[in-house]
Amino acid sequence: MSEHQQRRPFDVGAYVERSTAGPCFICEMLAGDPDYAHHIIYEDETAVAFLNKYPILYGYTLVAPRHHREPVTGDFTREEDLVLQGLAYRLGEALQQVVPTERLYILSLGSQQANSHVHWHIVPLPPGIPLEQQQLESLDPLKEVLGGGCAGPAPLSGPSFSKAKVGSPEESARSPLPVPTAAEGSSGADLPAQRPCQDLLSVEPRLLSRLLDQMERVLDQDLIGLYLYGSLVTGDFDPEISDLDLLAVTASDIDAQQFEALDDMHNAIAAQNPQWEGRIEVQYIAASALETFKTQRSQIAVISPGEPFHLKQAGIDWLINWYLVREQGRVLFGPSPQTVIPSITKEEFLQAVREQARHWVEWANQPRDQRGQSYAILTMCRALVAYQSGEQPSKNQAALWMQERFPQWSSLIEKALVWRKASDDELEGHEATFPETAAFIHFLDEQFD
Ligand SMILES: [Zn+2]
Numbered sequence: 061m062s063e064h065q066q067r068r069p070f071d072v073g074a075y076v077e078r079s080t081a082g083p084c085f086i087c088e089m090l091a092g093d094p095d096y097a098h099h100i101i102y103e104d105e106t107a108v109a110f111l112n113k114y115p116i117l118y119g120y121t122l123v124a125p126r127h128h129r130e131p132v133t134g135d136f137t138r139e140e141d142l143v144l145q146g147l148a149y150r151l152g153e154a155l156q157q158v159v160p161t162e163r164l165y166i167l168s169l170g171s172q173q174a175n176s177h178v179h180w181h182i183v184p185l186p187p188g189i190p191l192e193q194q195q196l197e198s199l200d201p202l203k204e205v206l207g208g209g210c211a212g213p214a215p216l217s218g219p220s221f222s223k224a225k226v227g228s229p230e231e232s233a234r235s236p237l238p239v240p241t242a243a244e245g246s247s248g249a250d251l252p253a254q255r256p257c258q259d260l261l262s263v264e265p266r267l268l269s270r271l272l273d274q275m276e277r278v279l280d281q282d283l284i285g286l287y288l289y290g291s292l293v294t295g296d297f298d299p300e301i302s303d304l305d306l307l308a309v310t311a312s313d314i315d316a317q318q319f320e321a322l323d324d325m326h327n328a329i330a331a332q333n334p335q336w337e338g339r340i341e342v343q344y345i346a347a348s349a350l351e352t353f354k355t356q357r358s359q360i361a362v363i364s365p366g367e368p369f370h371l372k373q374a375g376i377d378w379l380i381n382w383y384l385v386r387e388q389g390r391v392l393f394g395p396s397p398q399t400v401i402p403s404i405t406k407e408e409f410l411q412a413v414r415e416q417a418r419h420w421v422e423w424a425n426q427p428r429d430q431r432g433q434s435y436a437i438l439t440m441c442r443a444l445v446a447y448q449s450g451e452q453p454s455k456n457q458a459a460l461w462m463q464e465r466f467p468q469w470s471s472l473i474e475k476a477l478v479w480r481k482a483s484d485d486e487l488e489g490h491e492a493t494f495p496e497t498a499a500f501i502h503f504l505d506e507q508f509d
Contacts, residue, residue: 076174079174079175080173080174083096084128084176084177085175085177086108086124086128086177086179087128087177089108089110090108090126098110098111098113099111101121102147102151103126104147105126106125106126106140106143106144107123107124107125107126107143107144107147108123108124108126109121109122109123109147109151109182110122112181116198116199116200117183117184117185117186117198117199118159118184118186119155119158119159119161119183119184120181120182120183120184121151121155121181121182121183122179122180122181122182123144123147123148123151123179123180123182124177124178124179124180125140125144125178128177129177129178130170130172130176130177130178131178132168132170132178135178144180148166148180148182151182152164152166152182155182155184156184158390159184159186160184160186160187161184161185161186161187162185162186162187162188162189163185163194164182164183164184164185165181165182165183165184165185165195165199166180166181166182166183167180167181168180168181169181181199183198183199185198267304267329267333267336268288268304268392270329271306271329271340272286272392272393274325274329275308275322275325276393278318278321278322278325279308279310279318279322281311282310282311282312282318283308283309283310283311283393283394284309284310284311284347284394284395284400285307285308285309285391285393285394285395285397285400286306286307286308286309286391286392286393286394287306287307287308287309287385287389287390287391287392287394287397288304288305288306288389288390288392289305289306289307289381289384289385289388289389289390290302290303290304290305290341290384291303291305291454291455292304292305293388293389293390294388294452294453294454294457296454296455296456296457298481300481301339301480301481302339303339303340303341303364303365304336304339304340304341305341306340306341306342306343306392307342307343307345307381307382307385307389307397308342308343308344308345309345309346309347309350309394309400310344310345310346310347311346311347312346312348313346313349313358313359314344314346314361314371319361319369319371322344322361322369323368323369326340326342326363326369338365338366339365340363341362341363341364341365342362342363343360343361343362343374343378343381344360344361344362345358345360345361345374346358346360347400349374350382350400350401350402351402353374353375353376353378353379353382353402354375354376354379354402355375355376356375357373357374357375358373358374358375359371359372359373359374360372360373360374360378376412379404379408379409379412380409380412380413380416382401382404383404383408383409383412384452385397385401386398386401386404387452388452406450409446410446410447410450413443413446413447414443414447414508416439416443417440417443417444417447417504417505417508418505420436420439420440420443420501420505421501421502421505423436423501424436424497424498424501424502427490427491427494428490428494428497429487429490430479430482430487430489430490430493431479431480431487433476433479433490433493433494433497434475434476434477434479434480435480436497436501437472437473437476437497437500437501438455438458438459438473438476438477438480439455440500440501440504440505441455441458441459441461441462441473441504442454442455442458443504444458444462444504444507444508445457445458445461445462446458447508456477459473459476459477466503469500469503472496472497472500475493
């Protein structure tokens with residue numbers, strides 16, 4: 061479990077010292093002082109909204125006027141106050157679109173001795189918190205805060221970034237802003253509990269926003285929907301190695317001109333964001349092809365790690381992906397995934413998972429390198445956990461679960477987690493580890509029945 065998935069104690073002394081003796085943290089942030097940097101999610105000429113550096117709940121946002129004002133009413137005209145309250149309203153609406161919220165808290169606190177720059181706390185209380193832990197109790201950072209600036213106490217399954225709209229004061233749609241989000245949902249009852257949160261700062265929300273803008277430019281009215289799925293949604297996104305998995309649904313097949321423009325677009329994005337090169341995976345599929353994928357194969361366009369943008373035929377072999385988009389996908393644009401992907405039953409999903417596992421048994425018939433072994437081991441773990449629990453776990457969850465259940469294989473699973481992140485020169489002895497990997501795959505295959 062990574063550092064930012066856990067709660068950490070809050071250093072009260074240091075906090076009090078900083079907030080009483082230090083300069084105004086909001087003015088310093090706005091002046092660009094790196095010591096006071098925050099993750100800003102919205103700003104305009106009068107106000108700024110940013111994520112709380114010491115959040116006790118996921119999605120904890122602060123809103124403040126740009127100018128250093130102190131009394132919450134006395135320093136504002138009635139009109140200025142209405143503008144700020146309007147922004148609090150819009151942010152509250154946007155947050156609730158993307159963070160599971162039982163009750164939204166909006167409050168202004170502050171002190172003349174510390175944090176005197178007036179600001180409002182806008183905080184989504186997740187569902188399921190017992191009454192005695194709600195309200196001020198749920199906001200007390202002196203207990204412990206979330207590492208890495210996100211996550212929450214509720215069993216959220218993972219974060220994503222979505223194009224939630226912070227509506228304009230006139231409610232006209234303009235410049236939708238990316239807002240950090242947490243995906244709702246339960247992990248299977250028997251899965252190890254997983255703290256949701258990835259580091260909100262680790263995934264560049266503007267990357268998704270930019271990708272969508274450029275896709276809309278190329279595809280225009282042909283873009284029906286864009287959906288994020290995979291590790292960023294299931295909860296073990298690793299900023300250094302994980303891929304971004306996206307499904308783009310189009311009104312018709314990608315034509316030659318669009319293909320070329322999308323290819324250029326992906327190359328440009330990779331050049332501008334070298335850390336993401338080879339890690340953005342997108343499938344472009346026509347809505348009609350999705351409707352019939354169970355019975356016929358259709359052409360889709362794909363960019364995936366290690367492969368350039370290309371066309372291929374896709375049919376029922378993509379069922380697991382489409383099921384996951386349908387069940388867990390986050391809408392970046394367009395209608396809900398259930399409206400564009402036909403119903404897929406859990407039985408169909410589990411059957412596909414079973415078939416996928418058989419494929420890995422065949423794969424294990426000849427020696428493979430450790431990166432491949434790692435992929436096979438973790439994918440098999442995930443397949444078995446999914447098959448037995450009925451829920452698709454994240455790779456880390458599945459690995460943990462399998463280690464607890466089959467301690468005799470724990471060290472091999474641990475190695476697979478290490479190989480997954482290792483660089484090529486760190487990997488050695490591929491052939492020596494292969495027999496154990498193959499034995500593990502055969503062992504897991506037998507556990508299915
Ligand atoms: Zn200030």
